[in-house]
Amino acid sequence: MTTKIDVLLVDDHAVVRAGYKAYLSLSGHVGMIYEAERGESACQLYSQHQPNIVIMDLSMPGLGGFESIRRLISRDPHCNILVSSIHNELVYVSRAIKAGAKGYITKNNSPEILLTAVYQVASGNTFVEPSLAQQLAVNVLSERGIANQIEELSPREFDVFCLLANGMTTRGAAEKLCLSYKTVCNHTTVIKEKLGIKTLAELALVATREGILETLDRNSFAMLEK
Amino acid sequence: MTTKIDVLLVDDHAVVRAGYKAYLSLSGHVGMIYEAERGESACQLYSQHQPNIVIMDLSMPGLGGFESIRRLISRDPHCNILVSSIHNELVYVSRAIKAGAKGYITKNNSPEILLTAVYQVASGNTFVEPSLAQQLAVNVLSERGIANQIEELSPREFDVFCLLANGMTTRGAAEKLCLSYKTVCNHTTVIKEKLGIKTLAELALVATREGILETLDRNSFAMLEK
DNA sequence: TTAGTCATGGGATTTTTTCCTGAACTTAAA
DNA sequence: TTTAAGTTCAGGAAAAAATCCCATGACTAA
Numbered sequence: 134m135t136t137k138i139d140v141l142l143v144d145d146h147a148v149v150r151a152g153y154k155a156y157l158s159l160s161g162h163v164g165m166i167y168e169a170e171r172g173e174s175a176c177q178l179y180s181q182h183q184p185n186i187v188i189m190d191l192s193m194p195g196l197g198g199f200e201s202i203r204r205l206i207s208r209d210p211h212c213n214i215l216v217s218s219i220h221n222e223l224v225y226v227s228r229a230i231k232a233g234a235k236g237y238i239t240k241n242n243s244p245e246i247l248l249t250a251v252y253q254v255a256s257g258n259t260f261v262e263p264s265l266a267q268q269l270a271v272n273v274l275s276e277r278g279i280a281n282q283i284e285e286l287s288p289r290e291f292d293v294f295c296l297l298a299n300g301m302t303t304r305g306a307a308e309k310l311c312l313s314y315k316t317v318c319n320h321t322t323v324i325k326e327k328l329g330i331k332t333l334a335e336l337a338l339v340a341t342r343e344g345i346l347e348t349l350d351r352n353s354f355a356m357l358e359k
Numbered sequence: 360m361t362t363k364i365d366v367l368l369v370d371d372h373a374v375v376r377a378g379y380k381a382y383l384s385l386s387g388h389v390g391m392i393y394e395a396e397r398g399e400s401a402c403q404l405y406s407q408h409q410p411n412i413v414i415m416d417l418s419m420p421g422l423g424g425f426e427s428i429r430r431l432i433s434r435d436p437h438c439n440i441l442v443s444s445i446h447n448e449l450v451y452v453s454r455a456i457k458a459g460a461k462g463y464i465t466k467n468n469s470p471e472i473l474l475t476a477v478y479q480v481a482s483g484n485t486f487v488e489p490s491l492a493q494q495l496a497v498n499v500l501s502e503r504g505i506a507n508q509i510e511e512l513s514p515r516e517f518d519v520f521c522l523l524a525n526g527m528t529t530r531g532a533a534e535k536l537c538l539s540y541k542t543v544c545n546h547t548t549v550i551k552e553k554l555g556i557k558t559l560a561e562l563a564l565v566a567t568r569e570g571i572l573e574t575l576d577r578n579s580f581a582m583l584e585k
Numbered sequence: 586t587t588a589g590t591c592a593t594g595g596g597a598t599t600t601t602t603t604c605c606t607g608a609a610c611t612t613a614a615a
Numbered sequence: 616t617t618t619a620a621g622t623t624c625a626g627g628a629a630a631a632a633a634t635c636c637c638a639t640g641a642c643t644a645a
Contacts, residue, residue: 140509145467146465146466146467146471147444147466147467147468147470148379148382148464148466148470148473149375149442150377151378151380151470152377152378152379152380152470153374153378154378155378155381155382155384155385156377156380156381156382157379158381174561179596181487186538197527209472211516215376219372220594230642238374239372240372240373240374241373241374242372242373242374243373243465243476244376244378245378249375250606258503270511274456285547286591287590287592288590288591289592289593290591290592297558297560299560299564300556300557300558300560300564301558301560302557302558303632304631304632312434312592312593312594313563313593313594313595314594315593315595316592316593316594317595317635318594318632318633318634319593319594319633319634320592321633322633322634322635326609330526331526331528332526332527332528332559333558333559333560334524334525334526334527334559334560334562335526335559335563336560337559337561337563337564337567338525338526338567341563341567429632490602513621513622514623515622515623515624516622528604529601538623538624538625539624539626540601540625541624541626541627542624543626544601544602544603545603545623545624545625546623546624547602548602548603548604553633561614
């Protein structure tokens, strides 16, 4: 590689940024490294410096990672965004790519893979971590979109889903819906199967992720403390 | 500082380790840097090399963190452990310190603070990130504990709590913690009783509300709107 | 009509959970 | 040192919950 790669690092953890910066510098192929803590400043820095690649973490306060990607892409559709996340769930990969990211790797990887990904994405190619790409391929071919699994629930199943996700017991849900306990049990079994989950905790997590719960906002806890 | 500091890095994210390593090396005060991905190897490396400090990630979903701290401490009570976590919730700080950690900083901090913390802890002092220390002080004095109910969980119960909250099955948790299935069942029963809940979904919701899980960022479902 | 899905639940079986119990261990206090 | 209290671990019996299979009626779309 002849010219050096300019990088924009977006991660809300300053220590992690410092680490990446130090590591990338060692490679010798990286030129300028700009840093942003959140989406807003990332957009600004991007317009200003036009780096060859944006390395972005997904979990950030303010604009989340996905929203940040969308914004960057809407300003420059050719923007090369590499997501570096701690999440290896397909939902994340899928959403990131749909949002416009050109690459996705998890932080579990060897640092060499990071460099590979950086080179690839910076030169306009795509790079999805092999194991994830594999899973994703299968998942897409099996035709059932990842997050759309909830769409697969029948109306009644969705009712049950919501009640359970809010922490209600099977018996409670049955009562609320004026159904037999057995019916709710059966629905629940189907729901779990459709969503590919095993526990009620997962069910609650899925619901939370999809924003299906009127999430008790973060502050409700702070309220309790006073 | 005359002698250099030997460091053992424990973090399951290889890329992050590489970053820390690169950054710490720049400081000039750090000597050997050993790396471990998991608690088991951390214990081994510790016995082998007796580093001056262990920098440990808590890596939430896996939950190796607290247990690893306990193990290290049980082998060498004077072991200097600095937790570097992405979590800024008091529960974590409190748990880590109770487990025997000598310091706690979040990854949001400036890298300079990391160095400060490293120096302090490596020389046998303690260092808790100022803002957290402040909150903690008030919280402890205000008598009503952090999220008092969660605080009532014994260390082991808390381990189980975290795993279940992440959607793991009882059997899965048992395996992860090398416990009998029955033991985990019994812990679970006590947990539910202490928290005053009935279902695993509620357990997940409590964990989410208390910020014990990092769920998807808030804005993720904004994606769905388009 | 026919085929399909959906909602509903019963019955038998399996799995999970509860409740009670006790042992081993640690720690702190008397 | 002895005692007491708390924690961790786990087994057995019993209760509860969930699963699996099946059948019914209702509605819908081709």
